[in-house]
Amino acid sequence: MKKMLNDRYEILDKIGDGGMAFVYKARCTILNRIVAIKVLRPEFSNDEEFLLKFKNEALASAGLTHPNIVNIYDVGQDEDINYIVMEYVDGMNLKDLIKKEGSLDYSYALDITKQIAMALNQAHKNGIVHRDIKPHNILISKDKVAKVADFGIAKATTSSTITVVGNVIGSVHYFSPEQARGGYIDKTSDLYSLGIVLYEILTGKVPFKGDTPVNIALKHINEDINFEKDIPNNVPKDIKNLLYKLTQKKQSDRYQDAYELIKDIEHIENDVELDFEEDYELYHTQKLNSLNEELKTNIPKQLKEEGVNTNMRKRSKDKINNKKKMTILGVLFALILSCSIAFVAYSVKDLFTTKNYKMPDFENATLEDATSRLESIGVSVEVRNESYDSSVEKNHIISQIPAVGSSIRKGQTVKFDVSKGGEPVIVPNLVRKTLESVEDILKESDLKEGVIDYEFSSLAEGTIISQKPRAFTEVEQGTGIDFIVSKGEEVKLVKVPNLVGKTLEDARILLVDLGVGKIKYEENKDKKEGVILSQSINAGQHVEESKKIDLIVNEYKEEKVVESPSKKIIEKQISFALSEEEEAVKVVVKEKNTSKTVYDKTINIQESGNMISVPIQGYEGETKEYEIYVDNAFYAKTTAEFK
Structure with a gap:
């Protein structure tokens, strides 16, 4: 694999390997950001069908912008290398997470399912059916955000359905029955696959296994999932019912869109019991209705056929037993009449005594x-x-x-x-905004400020680190948004050392966690030259890390040369520049012939600048040579004429 694609994308590491493509971590050298690059396998570079599917992925998802869908940034070709540049998600795919954990807690499983459903809802609203929803194509970031990737075999819907002819495309363990049959596919097919994903998250395994892909596909068509045996007992009934509805064989028995699924998940999250039983009873009632229709059709027919014989027998018996029947009817009439009178009396009594x-x-x-x-x-x-x-x-x-x-x-x-509570609104993204600035944003979104906690952070003080509920989730009007706000970086206190009597070089070493501030020079003949006479903050005090300490350094003043009665003394200056890259240096200037030191100071270049002027004296008409030393190393020489 080349290290650079189109002189823009620097390949850093291989992070994925699929049946159709490799995935690499890379850096965009123009925008200086980390990206993921999907590269079509070399063996498919000349296969028009695979090239079409590969380019279709970019076309299918390029127009989908959603927090739970991996963003597509670029599509390109470098010689025979076809690639797609997409958002880099720092985390792992859901399949690896399931392998690592075995199975996930049902509340986390429900949250992942909801995020995938939100991504599918966005895709379906844009007329895109994914057709390959599986854990391998779900990326989970380190902050637990699920992102749907790989729209490589997605299709644009026409009249809400897709008919697949010829080869069946997709991942057989997550097939919908209609995919397995090569029948029409719509958004409910994605929801069936999502149901299989939810099943695997809860159990750590897929519901159907077999020796061949065909064997597994047939099980999706013909066999029911054993919910009671496989789903852990601690999983609530509503989640099992939700999973049951997702994985119905008939498309009409499933959730009809992702939004309907999202609302049910939110009800479960808010402890609102769902009435799934009604749907299942309706399903059985339809069978009873068909039975009733059959009864309505067949019973009258049967009675009609038997009507003549029945009437003949009846007339014969009526003549024989007429007297007997009249007696029985009389008794029954009297009994009914007495009961009716009693009932009416009781009812009237109740009407008149109602409180x-x-x-x-x-x-x-x-x-x-x-x-x-x-x-x-x-x-x-x-x-x-x-x-x-x-x-x-x-x-x-x-x-x-x-x-x-x-x-x-x-x-x-x-x-x-x-x-019904507040109207549903979408939570705005407030992370990295200041606490003062979000008041108007919350007001515009009909939300309010919730609980605020503070933590130390590298972000500036007053900046929002995180929020709950998360951005782009749907909540009721008036919901309080909780924040964690930065207190700024944690302040580390450092004890100030005693610097008096020490040299400037010693002070720089002792102030490694603090710093040397302004340096002034004063003369004290009772103290050694070059030592520190005082410091701006007394020793023993505790100050913030990186605080600068100002110092006063002892420096002997040079005695002025008295004018000779025979020769006039001329005062001049020599000037030279030091390197700006240095922070502080020791500068010594000597007369070359006498080796007399005429200047000896430690200079803080960052404070006083890099231009140095040294006062010198000489007799009128005299010429002197001077040598300049910086940090005890020869730096330059110069000549001065005293005129």
Whole structure:
């Protein structure tokens, strides 16, 4: 494999190997970002069918922008190498995660399923059916975000279906029955495959195994999944029912779209019990209805055929037993009459003794509580209307009929308007924004600030590190968004050492966790030249790491040369530049002939600059040579004429 594609993508490492392509980790040298590059296997480079599928992946997913879909950045060809550049996900694929863990906790399994469903919902809304949903094509990032990849065999839908003729394409362990048969495929086919993925997440294995792909495909068509035997006992019933509905053989019995599945998952996450049984009973009722139709058709026919003989026998018996029947009918009539009178009397009594009650105030109460209290006194409850209302909690009562204090009695029906909670809104991405700046964003999204915690972080103080719920998830209006906010980098305190009496070189070593600040020079004949006389922060104090300490260094002043009565003394300066790359250096200037030192200082170039001016003296008409040393090494020489 080449190390560079099209002079732009630097190949760093091989991270994947599939039946159709290799996947590499790479760096885009133009945008300086890490990417993943899928490279078509060399043996398929001249295969038009595979090239079409490979390019189809880019076309299918290029227009899909969603947090749970791997982004496509670029498509290219370098000589005979065909490649797709996509988002790099730092993590592992779901198959490797299942192999590592064996099986996953059902709550995490449900969360992964929801994220995949959100990706499929986006694809399906854009008319794309994936056709190869399997754990290998689901990437899980280190922060547990699931991303769907590999739209290599995806198809654009026409009239909501795809008919597959010829070779069946996909991964046989996750086939829908219609894929296995080579029949029409729609978005419910992806949902069936997602159901098989959920089954594998919960159990650590696929439901059907066989010696050959054909054998496995036939099991998808003909055999039922053994939910009771394979699914762990701790998995809630609603999740099992959800899985059951996903993996129905008939497409019409499954979830009809991903959004319907997402809503059921959210109900389970919020501990709202789902009424799956109703659907299953309806399924069986349809069989009974067909049986009833058969009865309606066949029984009248049978009665018609037997009608003549029956009537003849009946007339004969009527003549013989007429008297007997009349007696029995008389007794029965008397008995019915007496029971009716008793029943009417009891009913009238009950009507006249019905107790009246005052209508309680149920506003903001739960529907369950109101229903329980009213039914205990024989009053029925009817939900007149359900509407979104962010000011009233979900399944709580907004208003009531009759009003508070009105008279109600047994047998009456009370009507309630019930809140569905706030309207669903999408949570914005607030990570890396400042806490002050999100107030308006939350207000625009009809959300509010939740619980705020603070942690040390490399991000600037006041910057949001993470949020809950996560960005791009759907929540009710008025939901509080919890934040973890940066306190800035953790401050490390360092004890200030005693620097008085030490040289500047010693101070630089002792201040390794702090730093040397401004340096001033003063003269003290009682102290040794070059030692530190004082420091800006006293020894023993604790200060923040990297704090700079200002120093005063002892420097003897040069004695001025007194003018000779016979010759005039001339004062001049010599100037030279030091290297700007140095931080602090020791500079010494000497007269060459006498070796007399005329200048000896340690210079902080970053503080005072790199230009040095040294005062010199000489007799009028005299010429002197000077040698310059930097950090005890010869640096330069210069000549001065005193005129």
